Amino acid sequence: MAGVVAVLGVTFVTSALRTLPRALLTRELEFRRVAMVDSSEGIVSAAATLTLALLGWGYWSLVLGGIIGSVVATAVALKVRPHRLAWPSHLRDIRQHLTFGTHVMGGRVAWYGYSNADFFVVGKVLGTAALGAYNFGWTIATIPVGRITGLLGQVVPGIFSAVQDEPPALRRYLLLLTEGVAFFAFPMAAGLALVAKDLVEVGLGPEWTAAIVPLQVLAAYSGIRSIAALLPFLLQAVGRAGEALRFSLYALVVLPPAFWLGTHWGLAGVGWAWVIGYPVVALPMYRLALQVAECRWRDYVGAIFPAVVATGVMAGAVLAWQAFTPSEWSGVVRLVGQVAVGAVTYAVLAGTIYRKRLLAVVTTIRQGDPRQPPKPQDWHADRLDFVPLSSSPRAVGGFRAEKDAEALRAADHDVHVIAAQVPEAPCPRLVTASGILVERVIAWPSPRQLWVRWRTRARRSAPPAAASTSSSATPSIVPNWKRWIFSLLWLPDDLQGFIYPAYAAARRSHGGRGPDLVITSAPPFSVHLTGLMLAARRVRWIAEFRDPWTDNPWKTAIHRSRLSDKVERWLERETLRLAERVVVASEGIDRILRRKLPPREQERVILIRNGIEALAPALPGPRPITAQRVVHVGSCYGARDPRPFVLGLAEVIRRHGLTPARLQVLMVGKCREYAGGSIEALVRDAGISAFVQFEDWLPHDACQRLVNEADVLLLLAQRQPDQVPNKLYEYLGSRRPILAFVDEEGESARMLREVGGHALVTTGLPADAANGLELALGLAPGRRLPEPATARLEEWTTTAQMRRLVHALQM
Numbered sequence: 001m002a003g004v005v006a007v008l009g010v011t012f013v014t015s016a017l018r019t020l021p022r023a024l025l026t027r028e029l030e031f032r033r034v035a036m037v038d039s040s041e042g043i044v045s046a047a048a049t050l051t052l053a054l055l056g057w058g059y060w061s062l063v064l065g066g067i068i069g070s071v072v073a074t075a076v077a078l079k080v081r082p083h084r085l086a087w088p089s090h091l092r093d094i095r096q097h098l099t100f101g102t103h104v105m106g107g108r109v110a111w112y113g114y115s116n117a118d119f120f121v122v123g124k125v126l127g128t129a130a131l132g133a134y135n136f137g138w139t140i141a142t143i144p145v146g147r148i149t150g151l152l153g154q155v156v157p158g159i160f161s162a163v164q165d166e167p168p169a170l171r172r173y174l175l176l177l178t179e180g181v182a183f184f185a186f187p188m189a190a191g192l193a194l195v196a197k198d199l200v201e202v203g204l205g206p207e208w209t210a211a212i213v214p215l216q217v218l219a220a221y222s223g224i225r226s227i228a229a230l231l232p233f234l235l236q237a238v239g240r241a242g243e244a245l246r247f248s249l250y251a252l253v254v255l256p257p258a259f260w261l262g263t264h265w266g267l268a269g270v271g272w273a274w275v276i277g278y279p280v281v282a283l284p285m286y287r288l289a290l291q292v293a294e295c296r297w298r299d300y301v302g303a304i305f306p307a308v309v310a311t312g313v314m315a316g317a318v319l320a321w322q323a324f325t326p327s328e329w330s331g332v333v334r335l336v337g338q339v340a341v342g343a344v345t346y347a348v349l350a351g352t353i354y355r356k357r358l359l360a361v362v363t364t365i366r367q368g369d370p371r372q373p374p375k376p377q378d379w380h381a382d383r384l385d386f387v388p389l390s391s392s393p394r395a396v397g398g399f400r401a402e403k404d405a406e407a408l409r410a411a412d413h414d415v416h417v418i419a420a421q422v423p424e425a426p427c428p429r430l431v432t433a434s435g436i437l438v439e440r441v442i443a444w445p446s447p448r449q450l451w452v453r454w455r456t457r458a459r460r461s462a463p464p465a466a467a468s469t470s471s472s473a474t475p476s477i478v479p480n481w482k483r484w485i486f487s488l489l490w491l492p493d494d495l496q497g498f499i500y501p502a503y504a505a506a507r508r509s510h511g512g513r514g515p516d517l518v519i520t521s522a523p524p525f526s527v528h529l530t531g532l533m534l535a536a537r538r539v540r541w542i543a544e545f546r547d548p549w550t551d552n553p554w555k556t557a558i559h560r561s562r563l564s565d566k567v568e569r570w571l572e573r574e575t576l577r578l579a580e581r582v583v584v585a586s587e588g589i590d591r592i593l594r595r596k597l598p599p600r601e602q603e604r605v606i607l608i609r610n611g612i613e614a615l616a617p618a619l620p621g622p623r624p625i626t627a628q629r630v631v632h633v634g635s636c637y638g639a640r641d642p643r644p645f646v647l648g649l650a651e652v653i654r655r656h657g658l659t660p661a662r663l664q665v666l667m668v669g670k671c672r673e674y675a676g677g678s679i680e681a682l683v684r685d686a687g688i689s690a691f692v693q694f695e696d697w698l699p700h701d702a703c704q705r706l707v708n709e710a711d712v713l714l715l716l717a718q719r720q721p722d723q724v725p726n727k728l729y730e731y732l733g734s735r736r737p738i739l740a741f742v743d744e745e746g747e748s749a750r751m752l753r754e755v756g757g758h759a760l761v762t763t764g765l766p767a768d769a770a771n772g773l774e775l776a777l778g779l780a781p782g783r784r785l786p787e788p789a790t791a792r793l794e795e796w797t798t799t800a801q802m803r804r805l806v807h808a809l810q811m
Helices: 002-008 010-027 030-054 059-080 095-126 128-162 167-203 206-228 230-237 241-292 299-322 330-350 356-367 398-408 447-461 466-469 480-489 497-506 526-534 561-576 587-592 598-605 644-658 679-685 700-709 724-734 749-756 766-777 790-796 799-808
Strands: 385-388 414-420 430-432 437-441 517-522 540-545 583-585 604-607 628-633 663-668 690-696 710-719 738-742 759-761
Touching: 002 010, 002 059, 002 690, 002 766, 010 030, 030 059, 095 128, 095 241, 095 790, 128 167, 128 206, 128 230, 128 241, 128 799, 167 206, 167 230, 167 241, 167 299, 167 598, 206 241, 299 330, 299 598, 330 430, 356 587, 385 497, 385 526, 398 414, 398 517, 398 799, 414 497, 414 766, 437 497, 437 766, 447 480, 480 561, 517 526, 526 540, 526 561, 526 587, 540 561, 587 749, 598 604, 598 700, 604 790, 628 700, 644 679, 644 738, 644 766, 700 724, 710 724, 710 766, 724 749, 738 749, 738 766, 749 759, 749 790, 759 766
Parallel strands: 385 414, 385 517, 414 437, 517 540, 540 583, 583 604, 628 663, 628 710, 663 690, 710 738, 738 759
Antiparallel strands: 430 437
16 A cells, blocks of 8 residues: 555645646636636546556556546646746745745644544544444535535635625625525525434434434534635635634634533534534634624624525425324335425525525626626616606606616616606606606605695584684794604605505516616605615615705704604615615715715715706807896795895896896796795886796796707806706706806806806805896906816716716626
């Protein structure tokens, strides 16, 4: 045998030469080539061994067959992944790598020590017969789970290494892989524990009954061990192999005494030492690994929860089968029946409720480098659900939502829009000219709507005198108890009835397959709750913020309470945490949301402006001074106060002696009243009724024509420092001068200053409003508006912004 051992020493050299190229292939996630290397060794070794045995080489056929296979595998590895070998010029150049390798090797030695300590203790304390039964139980209990973890051991290190500097990606892959391992390992472990009695009696006979209890207990341990096996790979990938070594040494110190203590209760006690002791020694490793991946315990438990539930249902089905199986049936029938019932039950659950999660795990293992974004042609297969909520009669349900959906459809994505059913658009399902499927769902009555209905019925049934004393105006001050009720009725807004119908529509979309990616566009922020529900089902989710959520000062005080504010802040945090991307419509919202995220996750926030739909040609030459028209389109509400403009207009008319033939102002929208006062009365009192006209409503196309033909456009955007009205983009697209009432440091003011060529009023003083209007009309002596920056306008077009959106989602 000395000659055999000496000859087999050749494999040390060939294996060493193969280690580096194979490791490089694993780090580069070239698993197909790794499989080529490994399979070549197995195939060549088997063929060489069989050939030499037929030629009469005897036991040397086994020795030489293994050597030939090892040499061929090394040659294949060097061929598919060539690399240059060189001696280090200084040992300090490789000191870090030697230290890392020492930690990894030490961890494996320690793992081997505590993994086999139970056999030593059982043999020494309980004897060889007990050791045989225990060894059988251990072997059977760990074979299926060992195959799964062994397969992942070839893949997981490369995946974790590829994203070692990206905690969000580490967290994603840790949770996804843990969920996948649990899906396969938990039912195998539970199944072995459930059928252990019949398996041992049928397979080995009654003389091996001592192995039943160890098999049952060790099967439970193997399920626990299967998911914990991923943690050392993660720690090694991020350069924390030293901590992994310490945990292994800790287990080597703690577990052998636990095994000795367990022998007082026989083989079952040794098994329970694994079940109880291993989680205890693994807890510090769990804490460090989850900290490195910036993963919360709740998220980790949530990853294994589906497998636990499915395994519990499977176990219930098997136990029911055992309870109702006649005792006179043979052990073989009982065993086959238990296996079939358990397998069918779990397969049905996994193939229906959890099918998408299993496919996601398989895709993660089979895909390429996780550092690279999916290829566009692969992403094109995604099924997108866009969930806006709007009462607009337009097909998609809102201008921003329409732009997003059209851009995604133009990029060849399958877009399914879910919006609310409204009287203006009664058709529940339609396909737009661009191929977008629009589905309108009937929202449930919201708590506020139910409250209003109840109040209406109560007033109808009340005596006339009592009814006449009520007022329909919204009170400014209400009792605390009523404010708490109102805050819950408006949590997060009064459109909660859309949440579940939209969720159900998304789940049954695309022929029941559900979406691959869902985008929710808020406000209203109820749609983000739909996104949260879908994200809980592991659906990729993009959350879009057109306005701030908890930082929006315009939510009425009577609709807020300390409890509702706290709940909304929590909902916003969950939205930012679970959304794969956060799309914002302005720089102000971008700054607000980035401050609420850890530095490493702020890159998930991307700025995509609403965009200029159509950019008109530049104005030819100077504008005429006569017959000028100022146009305002939009309603006056919130802080959009038209009173400074009206007073400033009266001052300009007085200064320059203007007549209605030279200046006309058109106010389109709900502008006749503001803050409970009459703007028409203010215009009349100022003596400028002949200059100002009001139009309550005009079609959008007519409004756009007025904007394009106006001489000056009026923008009211006061006290909105972080928001940009969509009207501003329509105004900018017309290239007409804008008289903008904005905040000094607000987002709208910054944009207008960047473009240039517009007059800004940043106070509420009528004198400043008059000066701004003079500048916009060209009446200010010695002052002219500069030419706007065309390059900036082109950058803000819808085409450019939506191109950025599609690119960001593909990333």
